[in-house]
Amino acid sequence: xxxxxxxxAARYKEDREKIKEIVYxxxxxxxxxxxxxxxxxxxxxxxxxxxxHAIATANGTAALTLILRAMGVGPGVDxxxxxxxxxxxxSTIALLGARPVFVDVDPLTGMMDPADLEAxxxxxxxxxxxxxxxxxxADMAAINEVAKRNxxxxxxxxxxxxxxxxxxxPAGMHGDAGLYSFFPAKPLGGIGDGAVIVTDDDELGRLxxxxxxxGQDGITRFLHHYTGYNHRMDETxxxxxxxxxxxxxxxxxxxxxxxxxxxxAFAPLAPHVQVVKDAAYERVYYTYVxxxxxxxxxxxxxxxxxxxxQVYYPRAxxxxxxxxxxxxxxxxxxxxxxxxxxxxxxxxYAEMPDAHVEHVIETVLKFEEAVKLHA
Ligand SMILES: Cc1ncc(COP(=O)(O)O)c(C=O)c1O
Numbered sequence: 001x002x003x004x005x006x007x008x009a010a011r012y013k014e015d016r017e018k019i020k021e022i023v024y025x026x027x028x029x030x031x032x033x034x035x036x037x038x039x040x041x042x043x044x045x046x047x048x049x050x051x052x053h054a055i056a057t058a059n060g061t062a063a064l065t066l067i068l069r070a071m072g073v074g075p076g077v078d079x080x081x082x083x084x085x086x087x088x089x090x091s092t093i094a095l096l097g098a099r100p101v102f103v104d105v106d107p108l109t110g111m112m113d114p115a116d117l118e119a120x121x122x123x124x125x126x127x128x129x130x131x132x133x134x135x136x137x138a139d140m141a142a143i144n145e146v147a148k149r150n151x152x153x154x155x156x157x158x159x160x161x162x163x164x165x166x167x168x169x170p171a172g173m174h175g176d177a178g179l180y181s182f183f184p185a186k187p188l189g190g191i192g193d194g195a196v197i198v199t200d201d202d203e204l205g206r207l208x209x210x211x212x213x214x215g216q217d218g219i220t221r222f223l224h225h226y227t228g229y230n231h232r233m234d235e236t237x238x239x240x241x242x243x244x245x246x247x248x249x250x251x252x253x254x255x256x257x258x259x260x261x262x263x264x265a266f267a268p269l270a271p272h273v274q275v276v277k278d279a280a281y282e283r284v285y286y287t288y289v290x291x292x293x294x295x296x297x298x299x300x301x302x303x304x305x306x307x308x309x310q311v312y313y314p315r316a317x318x319x320x321x322x323x324x325x326x327x328x329x330x331x332x333x334x335x336x337x338x339x340x341x342x343x344x345x346x347x348x349y350a351e352m353p354d355a356h357v358e359h360v361i362e363t364v365l366k367f368e369e370a371v372k373l374h375a
Contacts (some may be wrong), residue, residue, distance in 0.1 A: 039168060084313065127155055259283065
């Protein structure tokens with residue numbers, strides 16, 4: 001039985017006709033970016049999250065850039081960001097001429113450690129980016145407290161967490177601004193890149209909206225109030241997302257079923273295999289990442305049985321060549337550096353059949369049984 005890590009053919013199968021219709025309608029409309037479909041998507045995301053402002057952008061990385069710019073990040077400014085994350089949470093800071101100040105993470109959840117955050121605040125720190133990864137959320141209450149004590153703005157990187165809630169509040173709405181990415185792999189995957197920024201802050205909302213379209217105010221064309229970007233959303237992408245958002249909750253429910261089934265099956269394998277069983281918030285299972293002591297052997301064992309896996313992420317950010325100029329050395333972020341040697345992402349998507357889920361579970365359990373026999 002072949003179990004792929006993603007299955008895009010299955011994901012888009014039921015939308016075949018709708019996608020053709022959207023491409024034809026937009027392609028012949030003369031209305032390609034930021035028109036009625038983008039506006040409708042923004043309205044729908046506002047309704048879904050309760051955010052006062054929703055701003056459709058080209059992708060999640062663009063959304064991070066816009067928010068950071070709107071927060072006044074640039075040369076001479078420090079931004080605190082997790083040492084274990086996707087590259088965007090640090091590269092966007094650096095590309096604005098500011099300095100990423102890395103913060104170590106919790107060894108099991110991989111989320112920003114609030115105590116280390118407090119310890120690493122510098123006099124030039126202006127913003128902190130707590131990031132939610134996989135199916136896990138950062139401790140927003142603790143991070144907000146540190147931020148408040150130190151006068152930091154909070155950019156909640158909720159790129160993968162649309163639909164999750166913590167203490168009753170949607171992911172993305174815990175800080176000054178948040179965002180959701182709609183890259184096809186994401187829970188609300190589009191047909192191409194796309195993202196939406198959310199904020200309750202009028203000034204941040206106004207600036208993000210203008211900066212995404214060359215600093216124009218949306219009223220007078222070719223009057224540029226700021227040097228902005230072409231970080232706009234395409235109408236084809238927006239129209240498809242409006243359509244897909246209607247069944248999003250049922251897609252999330254299927255992901256949750258699979259995630260919980262994995263949790264239940266793998267929790268007894270501790271300490272060789274560790275999973276995050278966190279019931280303190282309503283989780284969105286974007287990717288399922290466990291930590292395994294014999295990760296490489298487990299990965300090979302699964303590959304030999306045609307089960308595809310991924311390693312998210314193979315190297316902590318401070319040790320990536322891109323950030324060599326910051327001068328970090330091995331050992332500076334012990335937890336963030338340890339996770340890449342243990343983390344393994346298993347297949348999980350709404351269209352995954354039960355037989356595949358059970359096959360993954362049985363195969364992992366068989367591997368662990370063999371490890372036990374050899375111990
Ligand atoms: C946590 C996180 N932040 C930001 C991004 C960037 O989103 P995009 O790929 O839409 O640029 C990603 C993408 O995978 C992500 O996982």
